[in-house]
Amino acid sequence: MTISAAQVKELRDISGVGMMECKKALTETDGDVEKALDLLRSNSALKAEKKSSRTAADGLIVIAQTSDYSALAEINSETDFAAKDSKFLEFCNEVKNHLEENRVESVEALNNDFNEKREALVQAIGENIQIRRLDLVENVGSVGTYLHSDSKLGALVSINIDNFDLAKDLAMHAAASNPSCITQDDIDKDILEREKAIYKKQAEESGKNEKIMEKMVEGKVRRFLEEVSFVSQPFVKNPDQKIQELLDESGAAIVMMSRFKVGEGIEVEKKDFASEVAEQLK
Incomplete structure (x- = not known):
């Protein structure tokens, strides 16, 4: 059966699949667009399943x-x-x-x-x-958003008062500075204990006496908490001012925050060029 260009175009417009795939599906279904669409959907599910194990970062x-x-x-x-x-x-x-x-x-x-x-x-x-x-x-009050120009980094920050400009500045800060928690009390206890263990080992390797080692560990823990806590960080637009000071000026508090960077936390397997080509052909 001859498949017309109009039939191929119709199926392509409906499915978004390439011309050759559409023509093949129409040929296999004797030109029946509905059956061809079902076939493409079936093929899509199969293809998606095959590719689901590949890293998307x-x-x-x-x-x-x-x-x-x-x-x-x-x-x-x-x-x-x-x-x-x-x-x-x-x-x-x-x-x-x-x-x-x-x-x-x-x-x-x-x-x-x-x-x-x-x-x-x-x-x-x-x-x-x-x-x-x-x-x-x-x-709750105001939500600030930030989306980087390449759309690969975004952040949301909610504050308890009606101050959109402040919320927007805080979202930009969250995107740039990547805080792990809002306040120092919010830090994950396991993460904090792991950091303490690292600092303690470093202090022990210094050969200092016990009191000095304790102060070394305390100092490093304090700096770590200041680095990862949102309200303890220096404001990106004014590094001389802490975020908490900025909030206090307006009587505001951070209610929620969220920050996503594309691919963060995904382990990407390095492949040579030949392997990548072979993978794409599957």
């Missing part, structure tokens, strides 16, 4: 805002090239719009909402695509 951050909450999401691709693909950008925009129209509480729920479209995108661009993380920040 690139991608983009999206920020969605409503009157009640703001959302931060990380959407991953394998390469920066794919992250700039128009189909990937369209997918990210759809996720953003969905988050603005629907309160989605977890990344699992968000993945369920977009699984079919994600599988189709994997089929279309040939890379593993994942919605990796989602965080919601409640709009």
Whole structure:
């Protein structure tokens, strides 16, 4: 059976899949567009499953805002090239719009909402695509947002008063300085104990007496807490002023914060060029 260009175009417009894949699907289904679409969807799921084990550590951050909450999401691709693909950008925009129209509480729920479209995108661009993380920040007083120009770093900060400019500055600071917690009391106890153990070992190797070693450990712990605690950090726009001092000027307090950087925490396996090409052909 002869497949017309119009049929191929129609299926391509519906599915977003390449011309050759569309023509092949139409040929296998005797030109039936609906059956061809079902076949492409089936192939998309299979292809997505095959690629799901591949590391996706690139991608983009999206920020969605409503009157009640703001959302931060990380959407991953394998390469920066794919992250700039128009189909990937369209997918990210759809996720953003969905988050603005629907309160989605977890990344699992968000993945369920977009699984079919994600599988189709994997089929279309040939890379593993994942919605990796989602965080919601409640709009208690004001929520500041920051999205870097390349959309690979984003932050949200909620404060308890109506001061948008302050919230925006705090979001920019969070993106730049990467605080681990809001106050020193919020630091994860396991992380703190691990740091203390490292500093204690370093002090013991110095050969100093016990009292001096204690002071060395105390000093390093104090500096560590100041570095990772949001309110203890020097303000990026005015390093002479601590964030807590900035908050005190307005009578504000940080309620919630969230910061995502694309690919952070993902271990990327280094491959030679031949291996990468072979992987792409699977």
